[in-house]
Amino acid sequence: MSAQSNEDSERLTQPLLRPATRNSTSQVAIVGSNVCPIESLDYEIIENDLFKQDWRSRGKVQIFQYIFMKWLLCFLIGLIVSGIGFCNNLAVENLAGVKFVVTSNMMLARRFGMAFLVFSVSNFVLTLVASVITTFIAPAAAGSGIPEIIGSISAVSSSLLIGKAGPMVHTGACVAALLGQGGSKKYGLTCRWLRFFKNDRDRRDLITCGSAAGIAAAFRAPVGGVLFSLEEMASWWRSALLWRTFFTTAIVAIVLRALIDVCLSGKCGLFGTGGLIMFDVTSANVTYHLVDVPPVLILGVIGGILGSIYNFLLERVLRIYNFIYEKGPAYKILLACTISISTSCLLFGLPWLASCRPCPTDATEACPTIGRSGNYKKFQCPPDQYNDLASLIFNTNDDAIRNLFSKNTDSEFQHSSILIFFFTCFFLSIFSYGIVAPAGLFVPVIVTGASYGRFVGMLIGRRSNLNHGLFAVLGAASLLGGSMRMTVSLCVIILELTNNLLLLPLIMLVLLISKTVADTFNGNIYDIIMKLKGLPYLEAHAEPFMRQLIVGDVVTGPLQLFHGIEKVGNIVHVLKTTRHHGFPVIDESPLSESSVLFGLILRSHLIALLKKKAFLSTPVPTGIEAFRQFSAGDFAKRGSGNGDKIEDIELTGEEMDMFLDLHHFTNTSPYTVVETMSLAKALLLFREVGLRHLLVIPKISNRSPVVGILTRHDFMPEHVLGLHPLLVRSKWKRVRFRFPRLIQIF
Amino acid sequence: MSAQSNEDSERLTQPLLRPATRNSTSQVAIVGSNVCPIESLDYEIIENDLFKQDWRSRGKVQIFQYIFMKWLLCFLIGLIVSGIGFCNNLAVENLAGVKFVVTSNMMLARRFGMAFLVFSVSNFVLTLVASVITTFIAPAAAGSGIPEIIGSISAVSSSLLIGKAGPMVHTGACVAALLGQGGSKKYGLTCRWLRFFKNDRDRRDLITCGSAAGIAAAFRAPVGGVLFSLEEMASWWRSALLWRTFFTTAIVAIVLRALIDVCLSGKCGLFGTGGLIMFDVTSANVTYHLVDVPPVLILGVIGGILGSIYNFLLERVLRIYNFIYEKGPAYKILLACTISISTSCLLFGLPWLASCRPCPTDATEACPTIGRSGNYKKFQCPPDQYNDLASLIFNTNDDAIRNLFSKNTDSEFQHSSILIFFFTCFFLSIFSYGIVAPAGLFVPVIVTGASYGRFVGMLIGRRSNLNHGLFAVLGAASLLGGSMRMTVSLCVIILELTNNLLLLPLIMLVLLISKTVADTFNGNIYDIIMKLKGLPYLEAHAEPFMRQLIVGDVVTGPLQLFHGIEKVGNIVHVLKTTRHHGFPVIDESPLSESSVLFGLILRSHLIALLKKKAFLSTPVPTGIEAFRQFSAGDFAKRGSGNGDKIEDIELTGEEMDMFLDLHHFTNTSPYTVVETMSLAKALLLFREVGLRHLLVIPKISNRSPVVGILTRHDFMPEHVLGLHPLLVRSKWKRVRFRFPRLIQIF
Known part of the structure; x- marks a missing residue:
């Protein structure tokens, strides 16, 4: 299960969303490291008892809070991103404009040397500002988006041949991620109504909306923004998301239209009266034969x-x-x-x-x-x-x-x-x-x-x-x-x-x-x-050679399991010695001596349990009172980089000998595949459902009830080919390298 | 497993594609029947030994045949559909135009009674033609598309307030389905190169392209066509399909542009010189505040x-x-x-x-x-x-x-x-x-x-x-x-x-x-x-009450199983007495006395096997020689309504006592869920992967290796609520009916 452990850092908010790759700021984080500093998000709903109780207890008020907040957040994303995009354009046009005006005036006076000096020094200073900001203030992709925008404005104004759409997409994603977390907890800017959004699923939806808003604001292309986020960015899609993204970019379009109204009255300086269409080539007489x-x-x-x-x-x-x-x-x-x-x-x-x-x-x-x-x-x-x-x-x-x-x-x-x-x-x-x-x-x-x-x-x-x-x-x-x-x-x-x-x-x-x-x-x-950059992006289609392999062929290494009622010391030991993010939980079967699979528990949930110290002195199942001490908020997804670490939890020797009942906190509906399933079909399940962990169960039942866990890394073609070097010389491999994209059709 | 049997007819080619609902021609087939005459298609690849052998044996030539044919088919679909669309518009404008011109001339001569007579009689005759064609020639949705077009032309020309886009979508889908089958086998119009396309997956892809081409041709809106088929029609989507649909509609746009060039020279009669834009409202001075x-x-x-x-x-x-x-x-x-x-x-x-x-x-x-x-x-x-x-x-x-x-x-x-x-x-x-x-x-x-x-x-x-x-x-x-x-x-x-x-x-x-x-x-x-119309369309999102149920709650009825080596008589009996389309195949476990799940075999494949009569006199596994008598073509998907029926196969008493080795023809990689999986998550898997059958396996292993099969019907909210009437009064149910669409967000 070596691959299970490669996801250890929380530095990026959007691993599957491509904007992270669009800006060069995160190169810093990747260079020279084999371990990829990315944590996969998970579209799967963690259906444990706590979730079910929380779900059942949601009254009408909560449902409407959730719906209302979701639309409000999209509205705010659209509003903020369009504002940023407009200011970005305004600043660039005015900064670069002033530079060109000053230089041109000097040229007019035929002071060419002075003109070159002004031109190159201003470019130099602007570039310096951009690169210093990027290097020292926002080295990785996980900023608030503001340093990126300032950097982008100065970099684009400095006559470098770079675009402003990439940083806008990134800023849009950052704005969305921050809004979803209710601002920063550090500054007390959090909101009770946002508690339903602290999960991977909603966060990823919001980030998709934010990225679409970024494209919409950069190019004033709202429909293009929706399609861009659909075609190029989101690894998982659903129709409700299409609608919400459309709503966000509609807000962007309307706000931009209103802001451009301001410019029409000539208050935007050198930005001029740019309309909603950037490079208008309307000419009624386009004829071609x-x-x-x-x-x-x-x-x-x-x-x-x-x-x-x-x-x-x-x-x-x-x-x-x-x-x-x-x-x-x-x-x-x-x-x-x-x-x-x-x-x-x-x-x-x-x-x-x-x-x-x-x-x-x-x-x-x-x-x-x-x-x-x-x-x-x-x-x-x-x-x-x-x-x-x-x-x-x-x-x-x-x-x-x-x-x-x-x-x-x-x-x-x-x-x-x-x-x-x-x-x-x-x-x-x-x-x-x-x-x-x-x-x-x-x-x-x-x-x-x-x-x-x-x-x-x-x-x-x-x-x-x-x-x-x-x-x-x-x-x-x-x-x-x-x-x-x-x-x-x-x-x-x-x-x-x-x-x-x-x-x-x-x-x-x-x-x-x-x-x-x-x-x-x-x-x-x-x-x-x-x-x-070493980002493990999983293609949506299976490579042809994966049809020749079964899931069992890529399951490797020893598997860490927990029992339904597990000793605290064991849990701490496993969490400290491995970097896995999910662990199968097994139970003794009431009917036979073999054990049965109960579900999958997440590292973050185990850490939350250890932090609460709700331990049992004897290994006896707990009842409903187990919930009293917990609320869904205790297990809510933390903001980037704010997750608790196992090293921060201090336990006494006595506590280490006590027990934890994991049943109520275990996802009882993990997706499973039988070990003889073809790898290509398992990949399809993994990608289409948007999983982070996929449990492999044995075909013949008198062994352990689970034989492995597959993560994103286990499906990466490079990893699979490394395990099965003979496949490298197969014809599929050759076809793949010669026609990398055409092969999609299989 | 009652739901397993509800899919018995092959009259519609596109059950999940919505165009079937867009035209009213198929009402005939549905009225008054509880059994829905629809057969689900299956995006799942049937990975049995035969498929794997066929897959491995595909040389470069076959791969390029497949790629080439796929693009060629899309090209042909675009070409034909745009031609039909153009002729459709031309015919409507000229038919209706002549009618209005004649009537107007009579009005001009103030012969109002005569004008009304001409107007109403021509409308009457045109409507009669359309309804007779629809009633007697193409009663169900499975035509070649040509009767629909003639019907559509006369119906639209008859001043009825109906649109032409719906029939165009339907015609596009029919053209695509026919091309994918290589024309009609009846008329010998089949092509060897098309053999790779005789499966549900490719057929459905082609039909999606055809429907998009239909919209593109009807409205001269190529990008709109792609998005329409994406947003409204296809229940399953992948990026390669996006590209291919785009290609098809691009062909439509280009061909339409070329055909309209002809009209510009005034050869289209009353059609005039209609451009590529239908209702041009370009006016440079659109200002709004x-x-x-x-x-x-x-x-x-x-x-x-x-x-x-x-x-x-x-x-x-x-x-x-x-x-x-x-x-x-x-x-x-x-x-x-x-x-x-x-x-x-x-x-x-x-x-x-x-x-x-x-x-x-x-x-x-x-x-x-x-x-x-x-x-x-x-x-x-x-x-x-x-x-x-x-x-x-x-x-x-x-x-x-x-x-x-x-x-x-x-x-x-x-x-x-x-x-x-x-x-x-x-x-x-x-x-x-x-x-x-x-x-x-x-x-x-x-x-x-x-x-x-x-x-x-x-x-x-x-x-x-x-x-x-x-x-x-x-x-x-x-x-x-x-x-x-x-x-x-x-x-x-x-x-x-x-x-x-x-x-x-x-x-x-x-x-x-x-x-x-x-x-x-x-x-x-x-x-x-x-x-x-009673079409069992499965929504992409799970209803909230499905989170309260597990898969085991909806599994009903006795399950029909086959053994890896099964008696012919048993197979014939089961096929005759049930209408299931898929059967689990089990094997004796080599290690214990319990049996293991080997895979899933399709009814159509069983019938093909029975037809070939490759029976064994003793229950001994066959080797590689089992393939010699079969080619992938024997199991290829037949055209609509041409599937063999079990009733057509005649076997002697002696043959009935012989055996069939099902191993090589069984899909060894069926998707499975554990019976304790939440119904909502199983539905997600079913929809996202595009399944037709989903096997349910037991949690505790000393029972049968498979406890049921889920099909589309088992996930229909009405069916689930029927099994669990208490849920009807739950708050989720109420929310669902009051806000049918808003609920999607959960």
Whole structure:
């Protein structure tokens, strides 16, 4: 049962929710450790006598407290996350905006050296702030979310090529987790009505809502947020959760709409009057015919190849960074600063390569734009001319995307400028992601993909009915598809970002092709990052070779059992010498000499029992009075990192010789499989029901009533292949490595 | 085990997929019968030796055949369904269009009597065709889909207030089921490459794709189709299925786009040049502020109340219809004709109530429209005047919706006309749905909701920034939410229908409110219809009272077991005297005198074995040679209604005394629960893993190794409450009936 013990720390709140992998802040915790500092949550309801009594005693008032609180929490999550998301955008646009305005003014006065100095020093300082916060204040993923947001604001404002969606998802999850715990107990901010939410199940539901709210707030894409959390994040799903997530993101959408109303009256400074749609490409006359399909196919294929190369390179760079980070926090900050300086140099230096071009006479915007972020950057050019590369590179990421997506600007860019921009984005985003600052991947991938798409559009030129802006949208879709490998949620997010449903068939086509092409090379970027971090993410599908194994093949090691009435000393000894989180409880059978399985008891419940010291002097079953001393609250899930430890409990020698009646606190309905069950089918049960422990019972009954416990680790393909090395050379293994995702269909 | 036997017929291909309930054609099969003519499908993989051998022997070629065929089938489904959907729309618009043009021309010549005659006779004939086809050619839901489509075309063209989406979903499912079987075996249209698809799992996946394609083709809403099949139809879901459904609907979107290209060149007759967006309400200047929220809230609340009244009335009407239908097929056709004549009278008669109004001078369209379907119907009015009620009621449903959604027409309608139209639609759609013709509910609910919303908009008038067209959209959303009770999928479908993302926050708000309000009164319309039809749909969530029961509480009746090597006569006797679909197989234990559970064998597999007559003269286990006579194809799932029956197998007395070795054909990995497992948790396993049989094993081992089998019926709340009548008076029961949906949250 070696695997049973690998879950020992409570540092992360959301092990199965992927946002933990989206931000680079938790690399600190994983590097160089084989033991994964993750505790699995459990969707299973622990049905022991205490739970049943609590359940039966819930009156109408409690039921409505629970329902009301659940919706109230979702409402609050939506409200807070949308507020944070709005302030985040506002702060970034204003910080970065002021920086660009000041620099541009200096450029206008032709004080180029001074401009570079201001630009690079402000970037440097902002990056430093972000990396110091990340390194020292919120090193792991379990913060309140506030340090992440401050870090994200300064990192994104510092012109690094990183996104703000990832940190928003993380912040949303943190907000949800904190609200579910009723604020922090440390500061006395807890609420009696929240007592029903102190379990894994409700916590995980709330975190799912929080993550969806994060995406909704970052991209103003509420439906996309729901689908993202459905497709990419939650490992377990139920229809009630769909509804609640939808409610949360609806709140986000409504609150954002109201906040944007404020900006419409011009009170948001350089944020401008940004509407609910971020990169509006509405143009009533989107027409395309069959002749436009081949270029889109090519766009998809190349996007898929680029996406898989992107994933491959990102993995290599992250490996190198992990190696550097092992040397200490100073190196982390040093690396971040190096990236910041290089970025500044590139962003300021590269536009000099582009030649100045005369302003178009039919430009819908002021040209050149001076003193604000706009489409036609003057940079070093003489009056009435603009620098097309500077318009892209010497700009915020959002403005660059808007510029690339814009219509009626087909002649704005030169081939060389777009190409330089594409390569800069491609490599800068790979090198920027892994630094110790809250960083997302969505925006960098969109920028890179849009520049690639626009370049293809320029090559095809007038042979297609699509304008270059639409090519940029499709290019962004193809690179997103090739790197993230989502389908429905990406499609909806792109629709919500661009507000053009007429493009839908083409976006679907390009996503399908780029995902299919990229899947033949490697896995999606989240899986790669998750594997790098050592997070034991269990895929929903069974590997084909698991059909050749039975559960008994992976059950290993000695099993720790407790009796229904167990000696305190034994319990303490087992808890101290093992790190298992669940123990089978057995009873003597009244009919035969063999024993029967009574259920499963959790470590945390045993510790709570020991802490209460409700011991018996003789091994006699207790009755109903056992409950009097306990309330469900004693066994409620503690907040992250606040769990009691067995080492903290002090017991006298006399107490050690006494007994504990475990019956009332044992989950009498654990899920079980017979040892001859196929491993693939056991995995399906484990994943679909959302288990943490799965008991294995013997086929022939005259042995012990339980032969093992399976946890997440026992199902990990690497673990199984380690136990059965002969399988490595089977054809399934080969198929698996050659077509990692296609194999899902089995 | 009484419940084990209730599944005896194979008439429906998709018991768990809801489209079967969407069309009224299968009422025939259910009325008056307690035994439900449904066979459950099974997502579980039957892992017997034969399967394992087949699995191991699959080479690379077979794997790629399987992958390739799976995608090819999805492609074909998309292609065929989009073609059918397009032709369906084309035929309806042209049939109904010609009818309206001819009638209008007669009206123009003031030959009103003749016009009414043509109108009502053509409606009558079309309805007759639809109901005769439905009654005699395709009485149950298991057709090829073609009769349904012809029926749907004529029914929708006959001005009945019924939708075309429901039949399209059904047709999509039929196309998928037929393709998966490789066409019909009867006509020799089968394909060797399809042999891997003859199992429940793949069939159900394909049917899910087909249903999604149906929605995508009916509403030209590909993403909405995916989400609809996810939220409302599939009872079991996995991420690979999401991708494949998305692929199918992408094909639909692309093919539809290409077909619409043909129409743009004017070759589609009266279909016109309909684009990919059906009811385009794009208007760049959608602005709304906090002041617009209260009217929207009211809209949602009233929409929710109307929706639940709609569901309530529909249920009553369907009950009355079922009562009429029991009298025979003549009554069915008679009812359909009565509804048709009443509809004709109402549609032709009501517009006379409305006064003629002068054409607006700033109308963007010709006014009055003569000789084609348009916004301003002339009807009986003098030149340069129009009849606003006729514009709505004497029109196709699609045109009425377009008219209600239109902007810049705020002064087109009178209060009284809209109100008359609303009540007509509300009641006509309720009375029309249950007639024996393929009928959907989406379009009627949209028309009704849009007229209600427009009326509210007219009442609010200039106090709101929203134009009346947008109020109509929100009204349609509120009634859809109040009656169908979906969230994400409805939201996306409405977005795809109207192409206006700026409305998203308001649509989300209105959907949430109307669903919440309606949920306090009754269940969603599909659940109501499903219950009326006697379909045993198992909810995904457990009822609270199930936590008070253990599995042993619902296990009833004697259990039929087989031994690993069983006498042929015994098998035949059991198969003939019971209707169970699965039987536990037990073996003598080598170590003790008690027996052990070996696995579960299916009725269909036993029949296949008996048919092959591979009998043994002595009860000795067979070796590998047992396989030689069998291929996986012998046990492949047959097409609907083609399964062999035990009565068809003739055996001699000598054969009856011989033996069968069941070991190699028994699923050795059935899912099991211990008899003390809580019923709620067993239900979770049953639903999440997609089971058909769940074995119950004893807690104490010196009894039989298996104490019962649970099937879908054993988990139905009605069945459980029947066994335990005391629970009926528990508070959970009360909570359940008062708040049927809110209870989900537990």
